[in-house]
Amino acid sequence: QVQLQESGPGLVQPSETLSLTCSVSGDSINRGGFYWSWFRQPPGQGLEWIGYFYDSADTKYNLSFNNRVTILVDTSRSRFSLKLTSVTAADTAVYYCARGVGTVTMPYNYGVGVWGQGTTVTVSS
Amino acid sequence: DIQMTQSPSSLSASVGDTVTITCRASQFISIYLNWYQQKPGRAPRLLIYAASKLEGGVPSRFSGSGSGTDFGLTISGLQPEDFATYYCQQAYTIQSFGGGTKVETK
Numbered sequence: 001q002v003q004l005q006e007s008g009p010g011l012v013q014p015s016e017t018l019s020l021t022c023s024v025s026g027d028s029i030n031r032g033g034f035y036w037s038w039f040r041q042p043p044g045q046g047l048e049w050i051g052y053f054y055d056s057a058d059t060k061y062n063l064s065f066n067n068r069v070t071i072l073v074d075t076s077r078s079r080f081s082l083k084l085t086s087v088t089a090a091d092t093a094v095y096y097c098a099r100g101v102g103t104v105t106m107p108y109n110y111g112v113g114v115w116g117q118g119t120t121v122t123v124s125s
Numbered sequence: 126d127i128q129m130t131q132s133p134s135s136l137s138a139s140v141g142d143t144v145t146i147t148c149r150a151s152q153f154i155s156i157y158l159n160w161y162q163q164k165p166g167r168a169p170r171l172l173i174y175a176a177s178k179l180e181g182g183v184p185s186r187f188s189g190s191g192s193g194t195d196f197g198l199t200i201s202g203l204q205p206e207d208f209a210t211y212y213c214q215q216a217y218t219i220q221s222f223g224g225g226t227k228v229e230t231k
Contacts, residue, residue, distance in 0.1 A: 047161075047169065047212060047222045060219065096168055100220075108216035111159040111174035118168050 002027035004097050004116035012091075012123050018084040022097030022116060023077075030055075030075055035100035035107040038071065038082045040093040041118075048093075052100065052107060053080060060107075087123045094118040127151055127215050131223035137231040142203045146226045148196045148213035157217040160189055160198045163225075164209045172211075173198065203228075 008020035022036070029036055037052040051061035053071045061069045070083045084091060096118045101110035128151035138144050148158065156176040161169040171180045173189035176196055186201045200207055208230055213223040 046225050047163075047214075049220050049222075098168075102216065106157055106216050108159065108214065108220045109157050109175065111171040111180065111214075111216070112161075112169070113171045113174075113180060115168035115170075 002099065002114050004099065004114060006095060006097050006116045006119040008095075008119060008121070010120055010122060012087055012121060013125055014088055014123055015086055018082070018087050018091060018121055018123070020082045020095055020097075020119060020121070021079055022081070023079045024099075025078070027099075029073065029078055029080060033101060033103075035102060036071075036073075036080050037098045037100050037112065038069075039096045039098055039112075041096070042090075042093040050082065050084075050095075054104075054107065089123050092121065092123045094120050127154065127218055127221050129213055129215055129221055129223035131211075131213055131226050133226060134224065135227040135229060137229050138203050139231045140203055140205055143199065143201045144203060144228060145200075146198045146211055146213075146228075148191075148198070148223050150194045150196075150215050150217075153193055154215045154217035156192050157215060158189070158191065158196045159214040159216055160187075161212045161214065162207075162209045163212065169212065174216075200228075 005023045035052040038050040053059045068085045073080045097116045099114040100108040100112040158176045160173040163169045177189045210227045
């Protein structure tokens with residue numbers, strides 16, 4: 001059974017880079033048809049999509065992040081990472097890694113069926 | 126971008142009630158609508174995909190309906206473990222979530 005686990009610092013200084021890793025077990029992140037994704041949820045708010053990678057190379061990001069997002073893949077270690085630059089207090093949130101299932105044109109048409117437990121990141125000095 | 130509007134934003138119900146949550150897309154999304162349940166401190170759980178298809182392991186009291194721009198999630202016979210927040214997500218153009226509906230105990 002596939003499992004995802006986020007890890008990384010819980011506190012990040014304003015203007016610095018937030019870096020998180022998602023470790024995947026029970027599945028290969030090389031398999032096609034899966035969209036290995038990052039989402040986040042600010043305190044008391046709804047869910048926000050950050051981006052995904054597909055097929056170990058293709059990535060797509062939410063444009064609302066103004067080019068601050070990079071998702072990197074380490075297939076040898078079966079993990080992928082999120083880097084979010086120039087963070088502010090507005091980036092304080094629970095960050096989730098997840099696996100969506102879909103097609104190239106509709107990457108989540110079968111939904112996001114597997115999620116990590118989430119990790120809380122606070123941006124503060 | 127496709128905007129997703131859920132209503133109501135919250136509702137109060139009792140165990141055994143049937144509740145329906147609606148989700149409206151700002152443009153046509155065919156059947157590409159997913160529903161999630163989220164409990165406090167937990168990750169979302171996929172309930173329904175493609176508007177009406179039940180994810181494996183999800184109780185049959187959950188059902189989804191709709192196509193085009195208007196969708197619904199119905200819980201028939203609310204159980205204590207169903208008190209949670211529910212989100213819709215369109216999957217027609219990348220994705221976007223609705224604002225959530227909190228189902229509270231009356």
